Amino acid sequence: MKHMADRTPSPHLRPRDGSEQPTTAVELLFDLVYAFAVTQLSHLLINNLSFAGAGHAAFLLVVVWWAWIYTTWMVNWFDPASSRVRLVVVLVALASLLMAAAIPTAFTVNPVLFAGAYVALQVGRNLAATALLDRDHVLRVVLERIVAWSLVSGVLWLAGAFAPSGLRLAFWGPALAIDLAAPLVGYRTPGRGSSATTDYPVDGGHFAERFQSFIIIVLGESIVVTGATASARGLTTITVVALVLAALITGGLWWLYFGVVAANSRRHMVAAKDPARLARDAYTYLHLPIVAGVIMVAVGDDLLLAHPRHALGAAGVVMLVGGPALYLTGEVLFRVRMIGSVNHKRVAAVLGLCVLGVVTAGLPALAVAGLVAALLTGLALWESEGFSWPSLRRPSGRPRGKVVG
Numbered sequence: 001m002k003h004m005a006d007r008t009p010s011p012h013l014r015p016r017d018g019s020e021q022p023t024t025a026v027e028l029l030f031d032l033v034y035a036f037a038v039t040q041l042s043h044l045l046i047n048n049l050s051f052a053g054a055g056h057a058a059f060l061l062v063v064v065w066w067a068w069i070y071t072t073w074m075v076n077w078f079d080p081a082s083s084r085v086r087l088v089v090v091l092v093a094l095a096s097l098l099m100a101a102a103i104p105t106a107f108t109v110n111p112v113l114f115a116g117a118y119v120a121l122q123v124g125r126n127l128a129a130t131a132l133l134d135r136d137h138v139l140r141v142v143l144e145r146i147v148a149w150s151l152v153s154g155v156l157w158l159a160g161a162f163a164p165s166g167l168r169l170a171f172w173g174p175a176l177a178i179d180l181a182a183p184l185v186g187y188r189t190p191g192r193g194s195s196a197t198t199d200y201p202v203d204g205g206h207f208a209e210r211f212q213s214f215i216i217i218v219l220g221e222s223i224v225v226t227g228a229t230a231s232a233r234g235l236t237t238i239t240v241v242a243l244v245l246a247a248l249i250t251g252g253l254w255w256l257y258f259g260v261v262a263a264n265s266r267r268h269m270v271a272a273k274d275p276a277r278l279a280r281d282a283y284t285y286l287h288l289p290i291v292a293g294v295i296m297v298a299v300g301d302d303l304l305l306a307h308p309r310h311a312l313g314a315a316g317v318v319m320l321v322g323g324p325a326l327y328l329t330g331e332v333l334f335r336v337r338m339i340g341s342v343n344h345k346r347v348a349a350v351l352g353l354c355v356l357g358v359v360t361a362g363l364p365a366l367a368v369a370g371l372v373a374a375l376l377t378g379l380a381l382w383e384s385e386g387f388s389w390p391s392l393r394r395p396s397g398r399p400r401g402k403v404v405g
Helices: 025-049 049-079 082-100 111-131 138-162 166-182 206-235 235-269 275-285 287-305 314-320 320-341 344-361 365-383
Strands: none
Touching: 025 082, 025 206, 025 287, 025 314, 049 082, 049 111, 049 206, 049 275, 049 287, 049 314, 082 111, 082 206, 111 138, 138 344, 166 320, 166 365, 206 235, 206 287, 235 275, 235 287, 235 320, 235 365, 275 314, 275 320, 287 314, 287 320, 314 320, 320 344, 320 365, 344 365
């Protein structure tokens, strides 16, 4: 199979000549909409901290993630320097804004706006991208298969929007399942075949950078929620202490991703023989628990700042302790898919967090947050290059192994 640069050229595609493909301003504008979407998800969960509320928030998070993911794939192929590509991204951002605005009432009073905006951005973007390519371009065949799958799921999304509320998930569940399964089966379409990951080469460096931007978005949203809650409560001594602990938890999550994972995984993506397969598996799917973990932490921080002296309750412990555990689990799975090895330090940290979740039941929120912050800080220092515990220094001359995180 030939590479993209060897195929029919298009003025709308990014060059595949080995040059660096930086994130553009219009991509950052698009991301700002999803900063709002993540905030909406956090507030939805904060306002309905129950099994049903958590289920709805998790479902909507996957929808939001899938809308962002597909646009990220599209802009990895297409060059925002083209005015037509920029226009498509701006219109997709507008549809995304409408979808995000409807998140709190997606299952109640605004299902049509939510589902309609989601279908419009998914189908509209895919159709527009297809139209930007000549009929004989190999990527156009891939996009035509993607359009077919988005149309099938779109029918179910719209049917669910107009269905009675009790039946909505009977349509939306299969619709989301179709969306999630499509890349795994290569968008197999009757009469059109299926697509291999080698059919759509990916700029690995740009792809990794886009996901790093999204992690920054959700971490930033956690800071926004924490800061706003602290300010509204009043900056008493105990609130300031709680704010410091919340910041340490968020800072620990940032360090654990950007201290080791981000840079090494970007280099691995650039050097990969099939970066599209890694982009599909390690990023498209396995970054979702990382994002979900940060959102849970944001909710836990809000509960911490609202009632620092009180016990969190089961739901609060799940958010404040389970959020970092889910985040680290996602990073462990990400590493396994990237280089086929397990980060045993992070597995130990996940187990430690699970133990904390059990033994800290009934303790004040401030105590629980302090233990979580200490564990994450200790893990970050343990993994940090240039830092070693006296009993864990490597023997002189022993080579350091390459890691992804």
